[in-house]
Amino acid sequence: MGVKEVLSSIRVPSILILGLVYVVYVLIGGVVFWKLEGDLGQKDITQLLLKKKRLFTSYTCLNQAGLEDVAQVVQAASKAGLSLKSNQTTDGFWKFTSSAVFAATVVTTIGYGNTSPSSTTGQIFCVFFALFGIPLNMVVLNRVGKYMLALERSISDFLEGKSGRKKCTRFFVHLVSYICGSVLFFVMPMIVFQLKEGWTYSQAIYYCFITLSTIGFGDFVAESNPDKDYPNWYSVLIASWIFFGLAWLSLLINHSIDILERLNNHFKQQLSSEKPEEEPSSAEDSDPHTEVEDETNKPPVTQ
Template identity: 40%
Template sequence: MMPACTVPKVILYAKKNGVNPSGNSTNPSNWDFSSSFFFASTVITTIGYGNLSPSTVSGQVFCVFYAFCGIPLNLAFFKQLGKCFTIHLGRLEKGLVSVVPHKQAFEAVAASLFFIAGTFLFLVIPPLLFSYVEGWTYGEGFYFAFITLSTIGFGDYVVGTNPGKTYIYLYRSVAGIWIIFGLAWLALIFNMAASIMEHVLDQTYPSLRKQREAENMPSSEIEATSKI
């Protein structure tokens, strides 16, 4: 007879490897395409829930190299996606500059609309879906969304891990795509907020702007300015 102290370990090991301890059936593989895509998304975004991880030496070695190459590439992707959003906002600004008399007013309205639309798309609507599919409350769904997009990733709430539910095949893949584009939107929001704060500081403290311009100015221009 198996000692009682080893029973929980056996149950945890069985569940980790896809065996349903409550019956004779088995759960879908932990490493099907949808789960693997979701895992890959959490690696390159540095979220790392911890509920799924490679258990073989070869898988761990590959994961190290994948993260080593994937994280910088993902940051570059975020940067390019932010530039793409900025370009489209600039084109929209040029198209509507004749309608809006003040450029700064248009920029404030555009930034507000971008923030509101992104908030609904990435932080308000997804928790509704997670609550419906996972059986969570809306607060738990919003908590999961915030912890995910902030890259904290506690792992106490993770989508697609309830053994008592049957999920759509691409459910976790769609969640992985939501993570990637949600992080890109959040990064752009942070960049816009930093630009706004910088502009406010420039208007409040002109000396700071002159100092920053002097620091960014090439040495040849600094010498020419000093001679003048």
């Protein structure tokens, strides 16, 4: 008995199969991250312990309590967006343009974590702002994604009317759309971030995907280096890129979901087409005498 026959005879609900695939996928990812990053994490801890030992050796007046005080000052300065390399005063993270970008990261659920409201009033406002802003953001992104899809279909229908080839035209339009979106929301921002932030290209493309997928680790955040002076247009550019990039990536994810659902339906049809035909359940249908009786009861055919 083949695999398809076994699956068709078992008749496992598709939700259980999907859940099993999801759990296995997550576990495989955990194993891969563990193998790739586990040893590096241990090496980083070892290096930090060595640096801590050298720090106590170099600055003999510094003890454990003093080191903790210094760490708190560094952490607070980093969260406020202030540089410890100079004595000049800056606006920190909470200038208007940066605050607008922070508001965008709240409603889009990116949440880098590099900065957050510290006052009680700001924290309470953040709760209600996110409570109403997240659904609003989802509705707007969904509407923008539908407009993008409608524009894509309009172009596809126009080209279909000119060429007369439906499948080839749709494939070509989807391919061009994916390439243009990748260039607009990944390649061009990667170049901008490499120039303005000083990141490598791999770090910039990594930041682009982590941001637009709303994962938001916070290990790389644009416009967060206190030693750099960013122009105001840079914040507007980042906020616009996040909004339209999220809409495009959600459209791409919807296309991927549609492809997976079609593959699932195709496999279901394949399994159902190979099921053995059911035998007649009625004894009357299989009785030859009944068939003969039916034939004799028929009226003669007249010419």
